[in-house]
Each structure stands twice: as C-alpha cells, then as structure tokens.
Amino acid sequence: MRSDFVSSNCEKNAQTAGLTDSYQRHREMVMQLISSTVKDLLGTSGEKCSSLVLLGAGNCMDVDLPKLTELFKMIHLVDLDSAAAVTAVERSEGNADQFKIHAPVDIAEPLLSLTSRDLRAEEDNREQCIKVLQALSAENAVHEIPEADVVISLCVFTQMIDCLCSLIPEGHPTFTNALKAIRIGHLRRMLSMLRPGGVAIFVTDTASSKTAPILHKATDATIAEIVKQLVVDKNFYSGTNPAMLLADLNVLSRLPNGPDTVHTTDPWIWHIDERALATYAFRIQKKLPVKEETEMADVPESN
C-alpha cells in the first residue's frame, strides 16, 4: 500500500477523532439499521448473531461498540488505519475477546497500491489497464474473516473514490470504468464475506454542504426531497447515485450468490463538525442456496 494514501486517510481519522457528539444522529441511524437487521435475522430468539464485519471501521464513531457486543458474538474491524481501530476498541471498554482487528488492509485492493501510470489508457498500457480494472472489480474477501451474518460498509466508498481522484482526474479516459470497477468490486466483496441469507448494509455519504449549502438547513422532513433534487442537479459525489448502485445490484442479483432482496433507506444528515453530509443506505440480503427438493420437484418422474 502507498504510504501517502495511508497517511492521508489516517490524518483525516485523526482530525475527526474527537467528534463523537456531532456523529450522534448518524450513529443512531447506523445502529438502528444494524439492530433491525439482527432482529430480522434472529426473530424473537433472544440470541446473538455470530459475527459482524465493519468495513472502514476507523475511529468507530458511527457505531456503538458496547451495544454491538450485545448483538454479535464476534466483531471484525477492517481498515487501513490500524491505530484508529485499536484506540476505538480500547476506548469501548467492551470484552476485548469479542473484537478482531484486520489492519492495515486495503478493502479495495489493489487501489491503494496503484500509480496513475497503471490506469493509462494508451495502446502500450492497454493490457495492464484492463488487468487493473479486473482486479478492482474482483470478489476479494478479506481472507482471514469467516463468512459473517452482517457486513456493513461505513461510508468508505467515497474515500475510495477520493483516492481514485488523486490518481486520475474525472475527465481521464479510464476514470468512469475505474469508478464502476471499484463500486461493483466493493459490492461483490461485501456479498462474498456473507453467509448465505446474511445481510450487507452499504452506507454512503452522497452529497456535502460544501457544494450544497442547503444541507445545513435540511430536516428529517425535507432531506429526501433535497437529495432527489441534488441528484437531478448532478450535485452529488461521483458514483453514489442510488440509481446506478441499484443497477449494479440488479446485475449481481443474477448470480447464485448475489442479492436476494435490496431495500433503500431514506436519507439522513450526518454532521461532521461544520459539514453536513447527506447519507443513505442499502440493505442487501444475500440469496440462500436453492434447495435440492425444489430442484428435484422440477424433474419429471421416470417410469
């Protein structure tokens, strides 16, 4: 992994580490999504789910770690920033045996190891460029994590796209294909880390008050309409248009281990200090394997 990419992300984490209070509403929304998912998976059994994977765990201010230990037996924290994840676990005062940190890890591998030369579209680099795009879109789970009940992506996608933007500008001939490769790769990786029937929760920030100051005034009652208008005005982070993500999920749903159902949440506001970010999520349930009896029922009986 390139040290400049790692250190710029770690610096951002260091800057936001003290913002626990301003994250409160965002944390409540993320925890509500996780809690209702656990309820759906377990019914009223009162048991715990086996495991949860936090992709982009960082400082873990967008989740309540002690509450998560009541819902899951094991919590896997994945990030490129090992120090942030270690501090988050130490601060949580939860049972240390219930946490496993996987860091530093590039969830979008090989993104954090690329140079702009790898993405050159000229004839003499065509083969290398195609190889890189294939690798970005591949189904690379984090190796040592067993299949989980729930995998959540904590607004890490826009940071991946930030990294892409620092490699090549948006007008570059490879930009759109690289963005699509990272996005479908991220969705495939989430699905591949799940057990059949498990749930992936993809949370993403989609627009910022930096380019849409109206977000400072948004309320629960107005945010959905504001986000719709921002999409129409093309005033959102590259790659986060919900319609495009739904199109990717639709393609993946044709695969045997793809999504079974997909629900989109209403957007909410995530306050990071002076900034207000419009944020939303997809809740994606992975297919169960087709039962053998059903397959057999379709076979005509022989005499």
Ligand SMILES: C[S@@+](CC[C@H](N)C(=O)[O-])C[C@H]1O[C@@H](n2cnc3c(N)ncnc32)[C@H](O)[C@@H]1O
């Ligand atoms: C927006 S922050 C998520 C907030 C974090 N959960 C918190 O509460 O502080 C995104 C996280 O993703 C991590 N990240 C960004 N790109 C990554 C990559 N390619 N692989 C692994 N982690 C990455 C950053 O280090 C950061 O901790």
